[in-house]
Amino acid sequence: MSAKTDKRPDQPGRGALERAAALSSNSVEALPEGGLARQLDREAPLRIKLGIDPTAPDIHLGHTVVLNKLAQFQDAGHQVMLIIGDYTARVGDPSGRSDQRPMLTPDQIDANAATFQEQAFKILDRSRTEVRFNSEWLRMEAEELFSLMAKATIARLLERDDFQKRIEAEKPISALELLYPLLQGYDSVAIDAEVELGGTDQKFNLLFGRDVQAAYDRPQQTVMTMPILPGIDGVRRMSKSLGNYVGVTDPPEEMFGKLMRVPDTSLNEYWQLLLGEDPPAGESPSEAKRELGRRLVARFHDEEAAAGAEEQFNRLFVRHEAPAEIDDFELIADGEVHLPAALAEIFGISRSEARRVLTQGGVKRDGEVLPPEPLDYPVSELDGSVLQLGKRRFGRLRIKA
RNA sequence: GGGGGAGUGCCCGAGUGGUUAAAGGGGACCGGCUGUAAACCGGUUGGCUCCGCCUACGUAGGUUCGAAUCCUACCUCCCCCA
Numbered sequence: 313m314s315a316k317t318d319k320r321p322d323q324p325g326r327g328a329l330e331r332a333a334a335l336s337s338n339s340v341e342a343l344p345e346g347g348l349a350r351q352l353d354r355e356a357p358l359r360i361k362l363g364i365d366p367t368a369p370d371i372h373l374g375h376t377v378v379l380n381k382l383a384q385f386q387d388a389g390h391q392v393m394l395i396i397g398d399y400t401a402r403v404g405d406p407s408g409r410s411d412q413r414p415m416l417t418p419d420q421i422d423a424n425a426a427t428f429q430e431q432a433f434k435i436l437d438r439s440r441t442e443v444r445f446n447s448e449w450l451r452m453e454a455e456e457l458f459s460l461m462a463k464a465t466i467a468r469l470l471e472r473d474d475f476q477k478r479i480e481a482e483k484p485i486s487a488l489e490l491l492y493p494l495l496q497g498y499d500s501v502a503i504d505a506e507v508e509l510g511g512t513d514q515k516f517n518l519l520f521g522r523d524v525q526a527a528y529d530r531p532q533q534t535v536m537t538m539p540i541l542p543g544i545d546g547v548r549r550m551s552k553s554l555g556n557y558v559g560v561t562d563p564p565e566e567m568f569g570k571l572m573r574v575p576d577t578s579l580n581e582y583w584q585l586l587l588g589e590d591p592p593a594g595e596s597p598s599e600a601k602r603e604l605g606r607r608l609v610a611r612f613h614d615e616e617a618a619a620g621a622e623e624q625f626n627r628l629f630v631r632h633e634a635p636a637e638i639d640d641f642e643l644i645a646d647g648e649v650h651l652p653a654a655l656a657e658i659f660g661i662s663r664s665e666a667r668r669v670l671t672q673g674g675v676k677r678d679g680e681v682l683p684p685e686p687l688d689y690p691v692s693e694l695d696g697s698v699l700q701l702g703k704r705r706f707g708r709l710r711i712k713a
Numbered sequence: 714g715g716g717g718g719a720g721u722g723c724c725c726g727a728g729u730g731g732u733u734a735a736a737g738g739g740g741a742c743c744g745g746c747u748g749u750a751a752a753c754c755g756g757u758u759g760g761c762u763c764c765g766c767c768u769a770c771g772u773a774g775g776u777u778c779g780a781a782u783c784c785u786a787c788c789u790c791c792c793c794c795a
Contacts, residue, residue: 576751
């Protein structure tokens with residue numbers, strides 16, 4: 313793999329350099345050095361690729377870092393291409409993985425792809441985005457696949473950290489996983505990508521795409537990597553499976569609440585990567601977080617929702633009051649209500665767990681802590697009252713005979 | 714094809730015949746502190762008709778007064794040799 317492209321000794325103009333710098337904001341790397349400026353010098357819209365694997369149905373804020381960058385290119389007049397990896401999702405990208413990924417069924421993949429797109433267009437302009445499914449070209453003849461495979465060596469494919477670590481840990485690597493970068497690289501060939509975006513964890517795959525393009529005698533893409541947003545635990549990358557994510561479809565109150573829980577140490581990153589600026593100088597971390605929450609809720613919902621979410625937050629956690637609206641839960645009982653059963657029903661926990669929390673003083677009725685005893689209450693005492701589990705879970709009990 | 718090793722609770726990981734519902738850690742949950750931050754402290758973390766009972770250590774059988782721990786078969790995974 314050694315085809316040469318980009319043989320342009322001429323220097324890009326000042327305008328191109330400036331545009332390249334602007335488009336590189338927040339990015340970690342854009343390779344090769346100066347490549348983007350040379351491409352921009354041509355004055356023609358570039359073909360910008362982002363590949364996504366529909367392995368999880370929901371987009372979270374972590375995904376939006378790259379999507380925002382894509383939107384930036386789009387606004388600058390470039391052609392944005394969203395590649396849905398419906399085919400590669402079956403293979404499972406090994407990037408950043410210490411274990412194999414479970415394979416998804418075609419149905420799951422289709423469903424995820426649909427919701428993923430829906431959410432991506434909260435950020436991208438649908439009318440100016442070209443969406444392609446890579447099954448379109450990857451569902452190829454075995455001969456073609458073999459010729460693709462012939463373009464890479466095992467040694468090269470094994471170079472990556474993920475694999476090295478797994479080999480050391482004696483963890484399995486499937487032959488299919490080994491193929492992944494090849495397939496992703498072929499996507500670039502198929503759509504003539506000129507720039508490919510991805511998280512820093514994608515660096516190997518993105519660069520490998522250049523090799524694949526070269527092997528097919530195509531111009532090589534520039535690759536731009538974006539930082540990985542930490543999760544709301546501030547430690548590990550934001551990921552749904554780690555449970556530390558903020559989904560773009562989270563209800564306003566939840567989104568705001570989660571953002572308030574982000575550790576201060578991650579505040580700068582959140583501001584930079586999600587809002588593209590530094591937190592306001594002189595503000596307290598908590599106020600900076602509120603502003604972050606307001607803006608993001610407004611972005612994914614609207615201003616009104618943002619105001620409502622903040623009010624809800626103040627009510628619950630600053631003033632320690634019950635929320636304005638509490639869901640009703642109907643329960644059928646006559647004479648007496650078994651409290652653990654009612655709590656289990658309302659909050660989706662087991663009766664044993666309800667008892668435990670009760671013992672620890674974590675249950676309130678209309679704002680008053682309920683004692684561990686008694687466990688049974690006359691219907692008249694509980695009907696219509698608000699039960700609270702911990703700090704943030706509420707439910708109004710409606711008892712039917 | 715042959716040889717070796719492993720499957721434990723949400724996760725990791727101890728435990729190799731009996732006070733073991735199973736050490737320890739992580740996570741989660743409740744409480745305290747607070748800016749619902751982090752850090753920290755205390756508690757909890759199989760289920761239930763809860764001072765007792767039931768179900769649990771890959772699956773199915775077996776040995777034993779008694780097994781996660783021993784035996785048999787099966788399933789799954791890993792490593793090595795060919």
